[in-house]
Structure formats: structure tokens, C-alpha cells
Amino acid sequence: MGSETYSQVGKAQPQIDALAKATGQAKYTADFNLPRMLVGKLLGSPHPHARVLSVDASKAIALKGVKAVVTGRDVLGKKYGMFKSRRDETGLALKARYVGDPVAAVAAVDEETALEALDLISIEYDVLPAVFDPEEAMKEGAPQLHDEYERNVVADTHYDFGDADAGFKESDHIREDHFFMQPNSHGCMEPRGVLVDYDITGKFTMWTSTQSPFHVRRDTSRALGIPLSKVRIIKPHVGGGFGGKIETHPMHIAAALLAMKTARPVQIILSREEEISITRIRAAMQIHVKTGVRKDGAIMAQYVKIIADSGAYSSTSIMMMYNAGLSCMIPYRIPNFKYDGYQVYTNKAVSGPFRGHGANQPRFAVESQLDMIAEDINMDPAALRLRNASQTGDTTISGLNFVSCELSRAIEESTKKAEWDKKRGRKETNRGIGMACGGFVCGARGAGHTASGTNIHVNEDGGVTVLSGASDIGQGCNSMMAQITAEELGIPVSDVTVIAADTETTPIDPGTFSSRVTFYSGNATLIAARQVKSQLAEIAATLMEASADDILFRDKKVFVKGSPDRFIPFGELVKRAEGFGHGRLIIGQGQWAPTNTQFPDRKTKWGNVSGSYSFSTQIAEVEVDRETGQVKVLDVTIGDDCGQVINPMSVEGQAEGSVYMGIGHAFLEQTIFGDNGQMMNPSFLDFKMATPLECAPATMVEVGKPDPIGPYGAKEIGEGLLITSVPAIVNAIYDAVGVRIKELPVTPEKILDALEKKETEGKS
Amino acid sequence: MIRLPKMDHAAPSTLIDACSLMREQGEKARLLGGGTDLLVASKLRNVKPSLVVSLGGIPELRGIRFDEKEGLRIGAMTTLNELRYDPNVVGHYPALAEAAASVGTTQLQYMGTLGGNLCLDTRCMYYNQSEPWRKSRAVCLKMGGDVCHVVPKAKKCYAVFSGDMAPALIVYEAQVKLVDSAGQRTVNLKDLYTGDGKSPNQIKPGEILSDVTIPPPVEKQGSTYLKYRVRGSIDFPLAGVAVRVTLKDSGICQDCRIVLNAVSFGPVPVPDAENVLKGRELKEDFIDQAAEQATKAAHPVANAIGATPSYRRKMIGILTRRALMSLAN
Numbered sequence A: 001m002g003s004e005t006y007s008q009v010g011k012a013q014p015q016i017d018a019l020a021k022a023t024g025q026a027k028y029t030a031d032f033n034l035p036r037m038l039v040g041k042l043l044g045s046p047h048p049h050a051r052v053l054s055v056d057a058s059k060a061i062a063l064k065g066v067k068a069v070v071t072g073r074d075v076l077g078k079k080y081g082m083f084k085s086r087r088d089e090t091g092l093a094l095k096a097r098y099v100g101d102p103v104a105a106v107a108a109v110d111e112e113t114a115l116e117a118l119d120l121i122s123i124e125y126d127v128l129p130a131v132f133d134p135e136e137a138m139k140e141g142a143p144q145l146h147d148e149y150e151r152n153v154v155a156d157t158h159y160d161f162g163d164a165d166a167g168f169k170e171s172d173h174i175r176e177d178h179f180f181m182q183p184n185s186h187g188c189m190e191p192r193g194v195l196v197d198y199d200i201t202g203k204f205t206m207w208t209s210t211q212s213p214f215h216v217r218r219d220t221s222r223a224l225g226i227p228l229s230k231v232r233i234i235k236p237h238v239g240g241g242f243g244g245k246i247e248t249h250p251m252h253i254a255a256a257l258l259a260m261k262t263a264r265p266v267q268i269i270l271s272r273e274e275e276i277s278i279t280r281i282r283a284a285m286q287i288h289v290k291t292g293v294r295k296d297g298a299i300m301a302q303y304v305k306i307i308a309d310s311g312a313y314s315s316t317s318i319m320m321m322y323n324a325g326l327s328c329m330i331p332y333r334i335p336n337f338k339y340d341g342y343q344v345y346t347n348k349a350v351s352g353p354f355r356g357h358g359a360n361q362p363r364f365a366v367e368s369q370l371d372m373i374a375e376d377i378n379m380d381p382a383a384l385r386l387r388n389a390s391q392t393g394d395t396t397i398s399g400l401n402f403v404s405c406e407l408s409r410a411i412e413e414s415t416k417k418a419e420w421d422k423k424r425g426r427k428e429t430n431r432g433i434g435m436a437c438g439g440f441v442c443g444a445r446g447a448g449h450t451a452s453g454t455n456i457h458v459n460e461d462g463g464v465t466v467l468s469g470a471s472d473i474g475q476g477c478n479s480m481m482a483q484i485t486a487e488e489l490g491i492p493v494s495d496v497t498v499i500a501a502d503t504e505t506t507p508i509d510p511g512t513f514s515s516r517v518t519f520y521s522g523n524a525t526l527i528a529a530r531q532v533k534s535q536l537a538e539i540a541a542t543l544m545e546a547s548a549d550d551i552l553f554r555d556k557k558v559f560v561k562g563s564p565d566r567f568i569p570f571g572e573l574v575k576r577a578e579g580f581g582h583g584r585l586i587i588g589q590g591q592w593a594p595t596n597t598q599f600p601d602r603k604t605k606w607g608n609v610s611g612s613y614s615f616s617t618q619i620a621e622v623e624v625d626r627e628t629g630q631v632k633v634l635d636v637t638i639g640d641d642c643g644q645v646i647n648p649m650s651v652e653g654q655a656e657g658s659v660y661m662g663i664g665h666a667f668l669e670q671t672i673f674g675d676n677g678q679m680m681n682p683s684f685l686d687f688k689m690a691t692p693l694e695c696a697p698a699t700m701v702e703v704g705k706p707d708p709i710g711p712y713g714a715k716e717i718g719e720g721l722l723i724t725s726v727p728a729i730v731n732a733i734y735d736a737v738g739v740r741i742k743e744l745p746v747t748p749e750k751i752l753d754a755l756e757k758k759e760t761e762g763k764s
Numbered sequence B: 001m002i003r004l005p006k007m008d009h010a011a012p013s014t015l016i017d018a019c020s021l022m023r024e025q026g027e028k029a030r031l032l033g034g035g036t037d038l039l040v041a042s043k044l045r046n047v048k049p050s051l052v053v054s055l056g057g058i059p060e061l062r063g064i065r066f067d068e069k070e071g072l073r074i075g076a077m078t079t080l081n082e083l084r085y086d087p088n089v090v091g092h093y094p095a096l097a098e099a100a101a102s103v104g105t106t107q108l109q110y111m112g113t114l115g116g117n118l119c120l121d122t123r124c125m126y127y128n129q130s131e132p133w134r135k136s137r138a139v140c141l142k143m144g145g146d147v148c149h150v151v152p153k154a155k156k157c158y159a160v161f162s163g164d165m166a167p168a169l170i171v172y173e174a175q176v177k178l179v180d181s182a183g184q185r186t187v188n189l190k191d192l193y194t195g196d197g198k199s200p201n202q203i204k205p206g207e208i209l210s211d212v213t214i215p216p217p218v219e220k221q222g223s224t225y226l227k228y229r230v231r232g233s234i235d236f237p238l239a240g241v242a243v244r245v246t247l248k249d250s251g252i253c254q255d256c257r258i259v260l261n262a263v264s265f266g267p268v269p270v271p272d273a274e275n276v277l278k279g280r281e282l283k284e285d286f287i288d289q290a291a292e293q294a295t296k297a298a299h300p301v302a303n304a305i306g307a308t309p310s311y312r313r314k315m316i317g318i319l320t321r322r323a324l325m326s327l328a329n
């Protein structure tokens, strides 16, 4: 959406770090080296559940080049974690809760020595019974992972809005279905790592691959019992996060401990195997959905029950289970809604936030079921969705308030573009078309501080420096902030330098998650840039004898409105500003959080967690080979309301990324666990992500209007689109060959089995 | 990133030097072709050679030579990419070019050699894992232990052979030359494989596979290689079928070779399927019968990520059928 009135906003442009990345100059954590740096390695438990009885590291310590070994006895045992009420990690475990759970770490002069040392550490374990299935884990007498959580239920979230029973009674048609969505890895290109420097004053400086430097600071300080201000986290370039890198990892604690012990810098870089198997994965969920509709398609009530596999630790469980239920109420008007969510510990790799954070799984279930309902009541699935679509101004039964919502337009425009009516129901071709809708928060209101901040200072030559705590993990928020600054000050993006993030020099920021960054940091940057602008405008007004309100910034010049000839070059204005008055500096400072949110009431759960919400429709076209069961995605059409687009190139990237990742989630990606809970496929060969050969072209129709709250009216697109990719594909498969896959991933074998079953049922 | 363990490297420039080096060093030395299998296995510590002997500097191991009367001779160090695009291979032995094009990725085809592909180690999801990973389980037969995690109570290892080139070569009756310091021998490629997942081929330590030879193409010969893998790139085969058919002028099938891949310890020739077709017209019902025989001959076990044994078996039937149908047309 280009605009006449904007010089930067709405203009497609490459990321400001694109060149550095393409040429290999961009520096990631593993690229940093410090003099006398040691290499650290983690030792994982070989058992899924075992108490560490004793550790004999004498042989390891005796090995030439080994400088230190630390274990669970060296950490304080102080629990850390993202949510105060669910802290359950200590860094190095005294009781291992899954295969690979880090129990010790070494630091040595090089990697080979460190690896050799790991082999020499001998640990005596008391092996405990383990449990791998969440439903088993919930049973009386199941092995208990954490003392505080009986029957292993770590999150227990319930909603009861309206009167679901009454809603079902008023329904003409009710369906109950059961779905399963598989666990999978984020598949970040950059395995995470950390480099810690510990200095003589007791200060830790850490360079680390993270989505949230301020969280890592908090947890490290807690786990090691050192003041927060003695930990400095610097985020270099990060090669993808997708939610997986929000939290603190045992490597952070281990590296800090080792650095303290050896008084030398220590670097730990995870291997690909570790990156996949001992960080975070997406939670597998069993999803039960019951929906009641009237004959005309109006949804009267919905009940959703989810059992999520937490793996060995809690991670963001309460937030995920909260969001899983909440997100069900975004795209459609649901007058009565009931939800029971349980997240359960098992002796497997840890589930955590993943692009979509708990919304993907129920979205897949609900959108699949809506298509089944549409068939049952003989209604077009697009019409059914239009009938129920949320609208601008709606307040949901749970208190979410939609200040802008173009979902109906998204449905109408995308179906038109995809030739929905023409392409549906052509079973004889083995081609099918399917859709799904979704909506997502633009940053969820958490307890505690949620604001983001930006500081801007103008350099003597007119170059501008932006300091922000936001974490660019590849999604492009540094470019977004540069673009906003450039827009306001009428300068090219190339004149803006963005420094982000460093806990000592940039404003505090919660981090990159919950699709909050453009919304929050964008607004904070806008405020800071406008402050700079008004300071300069005042001076320009004096110099050009005009009113400050009439000063315009464009093309690196500062004009008086209506007189294009009366201008001062931006750089010159800055210089002259310095000599102004007592010799002033031009500095802007912005912080922002939406004021229209309301933290959900503890009892009633009523509240509005986000300043605004994005909406989208995704339509997939597939072709199924009936003989092999193999599916090819042919085309994807997206109708997206992410508000005013700031950078179409970034938005396109997010859209394509959602489609490609969604294809992987629908068909390929799955972390597989062996009979001892060990991950069987911790490699990019066996954890299968889509290659370009599996991907399909994605066409996007922008349907959004500027949002009243987002910066220039921008909302989010990072997560909200991914959640609709999988159900659109699964619905398209049904349209193609009439089989409904309710357990992901869709494999050729499941399709063949379903086709066979359908045939025998048809005969009998 | 996992690092390679410390090892020495030698690069002889003649086959004789390579042979004597291998004799001197005994079992601790391993031959290095493109390294796309050996170096991965070394990183995972599946093998721990103290010396790798690179064959890359030996000119006599390179090159593709075609003669209408003598047939095709391929040096062991010929890369898969060279095979994929060689006009004689593409023209006379298309199944070979197709098989080469289906291996891993383009990058692997540039590095991977024919010799390395034929000597490829067998694979299993309990074996192709890092050393720390394997510590969570008892040592299995393939690593020198006495259990199998795939086939309980198994007396031998069921790791699967998945080299794409061997089945394609076997349908053309390929032979391989094995050279060592004591002399040389020629073996039908079909007989190179032992039927034991632990040491899948009968090449002795110190022996070098130097050449592959194929008889000249027969008239009215059609051949193809079809493969199933999860993704269109990167992945190893989960099922593969190489087929060669020679037809008489009458359209009757005179001779036929069908060899399966990725469902056993080695390539699996299926004489029962071949016999269905020999002397018969290449028609749909016979083709179906042949495909059924091929399915019967496939006995994959649950050792690969990506598909169940029963689906892999099903794919053998489908690929056999599709391969034969494409040749019938």
C-alpha cells in the first residue's frame, strides 16, 4: 500500500542489514572471539528421568587444557523462568528430566579438548521411572517430574464465557471432533550460542543469540544470585528465533559459571543436534472441539479442550494455554465459549513458545471442523466464515476489542482472487481448494512492564542514531525503526543507524514475541522521532521566520510549507541547532504501550490483552495423487489485514515464510521420540523442513486499512498468518479427495489409509 | 557443528601407491572418495579411522569411456554430477543418469563419487546418530554390541542399503574391478553385497574399487530408475526401483531386469518379477503382476525416518508399475 503522503512508509525496501548478511559480514554470536577465550560444552543426561547421585570429574580436570567443570551442585538451585509462578529451571539439573537435559559443563582451551573432557566425566545416576505421554502423566501414580505439580499438570486454564450449555441447546447442529497437532522444532538457521566475559569488577558481559536480552539478564542474575546490573547482555545478529530463543537456556548459566570460575571468557555454541533437541520445541496438542451452529451457520457455542505436552519443563506454559483458548475467540463471533486447557509435564524435550504461541493447534482443529460443519449443513465454507466473521468495533465475549478488523474483506477478496467458486468441488481432478481464517494479537499485555522504548540522537552531520531494546532476529524490526525515523525526519534510511539491543545502552524492552515489535517499538520510535522533529522544527522556524507548525521534513531538507524554495538542508539545520541557545543537543525519547488494553481479571478472565488484532484468510490449492497419497501444494492466496503496511518487502517475506513453514508443518516437520523419550531426528536430514521444491507460490491481497493505534496504522503479520496455513491445506485436501486428516502431519500413508477406509465404507 | 576427530590424510597419485599404503596401514585406514558419507560417519564417530587415503589425486580412477563394442567404463572417482550429464550415459544408460540425479542434493552430486556410492555404508536411525546420542542406548550389533533396536532378538544387523547407483548399474549387468596390492579381481556388482547390514559389501580392507564396466547397450532397450523420498531434495531413498527391458520387434519382452533399492541390506534383484514379463507383451495386467512380485520381495524394517515399512513396500509396487508402464509406452 504505497502512499502519496509518505516518503518511506509503504515503500518496499531491503532490510538495512541485507548487504551485511548477503556478504557474510554480519556477525553472529559464534563470530565473536575474545583473547584467552575458552570453549564450553554441555553434558546431557543419557536417561529420561534420573537423579544425579555423584559426579566424578577428576579425570576430566586432569586432562591437559581443561580449565573447569561445573555441575548442578555449582548453581544455587534458584529457579528461573519467564513466568514467576512457573519457575522450574536451575541451569544445570540435579535431577535430569529428559534425555539430553544438561547436568554438567566443561570449559577447555579448544573444542576437541572440551569434548574429550565430557567423555571423562563420570556420573552416578539413580534412574527413575519416566513417563512420555501427557495423558499417562496425568494419571494417579504416574512418575512425577516436579514436586510442586501433582499429576504433572503445570498449567490448568479454564474459561467459561456466556452460557455454553444454553448455546448448544439453541444450536440446530452440533459436532464434536478430536484433533492432534504434532511437536516440531523451530528450525532456526543459527544454532544458539553465548559468549561470556567476566571482569575483575564482577561484571558479566554476554553476547548471545536471543529474542529477549532483558529476560536473559533477569534469569542469569537470579540463577547465579548476582545483581541484575552486574549482567550486561548484547544481542548481535540473530539467525532466526520463531519463539524458540525468547527464554534463557542452560548454556547461559553454564557459560557464566564457567567464566566466573576460570576468570576467562567462555563461549558455548550449540551443535545442530543440541539446537533441535535440548532447547525448545512446539507443544504437541490433543484438541477436542465441540461447536454448535444454527441452520444459517451462526456459531452459537463452542467448547475446546486441550491437553498439551509440556515436556520436561514449564517454559511459557501458562501463557501458551491462555493464548490457545483466547485465540479461539478472535476471528469469529462466538457468543458462548468454554475452554479447558491442561499442559502436562513429560520426560521429553521442552515445549515452549513457537510462532503462533498456542494458537496454531486449536486453529487447525477449529478451522478443520468448520469445514465439516459447512458440509453437514450444506453451506459454502467461505459463506459460513463470512457469516461469523468478527467486525470492526466488536468486543468479544471475553473482552477483546477490535478497533480495526477487515476479515470479511479478506474472505471476499481472497476468494475472488483464488477463483474459489470456480475451483471448489472438482473431485474428479484430484485438485482441491480450502481456506482458513485467523486473527492474532499485536503484543499481549503481560503482568509487569510491557512498554518498549526508543532513544534517538542526531549526529552533527545529520546522521541519526536510533537506540532500541527491540530484538531483530531476522524479521526486520531494525529496518522498520529506521524507516519510521527516516519518514519523520525526511531523510534516507541509509542515514539512520540502529543500535539494538544492549541491556546497558538501549531502553528496556520485553523482547521479540507475541507479534509486538512493530506495534510497540514502532510507536516508541515514532514518538522519539517526532520529538526530534519538533525540536528541529522550532529552530528551523526561527531561522526561516515561519511557524513551527509549517515546517516540513522531506528529501533531506527542511521546508516551509507552501514555499518549496525556502529550505535548509537537514544536516545544516542540525549543525546550526548545536549553536542555538546554550548549545543544545537534539535527542528524542519515546516509550509506548497501548492504553486501551486491560489485563485479564484473575477471576473472570475478562480483559483486552492487545491494543489491536490482525486478521487473515488463507486459501490453499492442492493436488493429491490417489495412488501414492502424495500431495502437492499448487498455490496459496492470502487476504491479510495487517493494517498499514510499512515495508511491503518485509510483509511479503513474512507471508511467504508463513506459507513455507506451514507447508512444512502440514506435511513434513515432526520431532519424533523413541521409547526412552529421546529425540530420534535431531538433524536437518531427519527433521524435515520443506525445501523450495515443496513450496508453493503465495499471492497476497492486502485488505487492511490503517489501524487507529498501530504506528501509521500498522498491525502484525509475523504470527497470525502462519496459524492459518495448515488448516487451509488440510481443508483443500478434503476438497480434492474427500478425506479428512485430523492428526498431523499429513503423510501419504494417512491419506491412503483414509481413502481405503472411505472406499470400504462406501461399499458396505 | 560437530568436528572431525583427529586423523591423518594421505593423497597418493597412483593406484599402486594407494594399494601399498592401504596394505601397510591395515584396518585403521579408510579410503576417501568424495567424503560425503565417510566424513559424516567420522563426525558422528560411527567410524574412527586414523588415516584417510584420498583417491582424488589418482588420474586412472577418473573418467567415463564409451565404446559401442566394449560398452561403458567408469572410473570409481567419477562424480555423480559427471555421470548425470554425460551424453553417452544419458543416451545409452538413462537409468544411471536418473539415479545420479536423484542422489541427495546437487552439492552432494558434485562431491560424491561412484565408488563411494557403491561402497556406501548401510543406514539406520539408531546408527546414524552422534556418539553422545548413542550413549542413551545399549551398543547395537552394527557398532559391535549384541542387540538390535529395530528387530528385537535379531542375530544380524538390519541397517538398510540406500545407494541409488547400485540398482541402476545392476540392471545393466555391471561389473566392478577390485584392486589391492596382491592383484585384482572382477565381481558382478550384484554379488558385491553380502546381505548383512553390519558390513554390507565384500570388499576387503585394503581393496580399492577402481572401475565399473557395463556391457554395450542392447537394441530396443528401455531403462529407468524411480525413487521415493520424503522431499524432492536432500533425502535418502525410502524405496527405489531400477528397471531395464529389452523388447523384440513384436513388442514381446525378451529380457528384463528389476532391482529394488532401500528395502534391504543391499540392492534386491527380483527374478520372480522379471519372469512374469519375459516372453510376454509389456501390458498392464502383466505389469501389475510383476509389481506384485516386487512388493513381495521388499522387506523393509522400521529403521528410517520418513515412512513406515508398509508404505515403503507399497511404494515399491507403485514405482515398479510406473517404471514398467513408462517403458511400455
Ligand SMILES: Cc1cc2nc3c(=O)[nH]c(=O)nc-3n(C[C@H](O)[C@H](O)[C@H](O)COP(=O)(O)OP(=O)(O)OC[C@H]3O[C@@H](n4cnc5c(N)ncnc54)[C@H](O)[C@@H]3O)c2cc1C
Pocket: A685, B030, B031, B032, B033, B034, B035, B036, B037, B038, B039, B040, B055, B076, B077, B080, B102, B103, B104, B105, B108, B111, B112, B113, B114, B115, B116, B117, B118, B119, B120, B121, B162, B163, B164, B165, B203, B207, B208, B209, B210, B234, B235, B236, B237
Ligand atoms: C544429506 C545427504 C543425503 C544423501 N542422499 C543420498 C541419496 O539420496 N542417495 C545416495 O545414494 N546417497 C546419498 N547420500 C550419500 C552419499 O552422498 C552418496 O552416496 C555419495 O555418492 C557417496 O560418495 P562419496 O564419494 O562421497 O563417498 P565417501 O564418503 O568418500 O565414501 C563412502 C564409503 O566408500 C568407501 N570408498 C569410497 N571410494 C571407494 C573406492 N574407490 N573403493 C573402495 N571403497 C571406497 C569409503 O571408504 C567409505 O567407506 C547422501 C549423503 C548425505 C550427507
Ligand code: SF4
Pocket: B123, B124, B125, B126, B127, B140, B141, B142, B143, B147, B148, B149, B150, B151, B156, B157, B158, B159, B197, B303
Ligand atoms: S538395524 Fe539394529 S543392529 Fe543394525 S544399526 Fe539398526 S539398531 Fe543397530
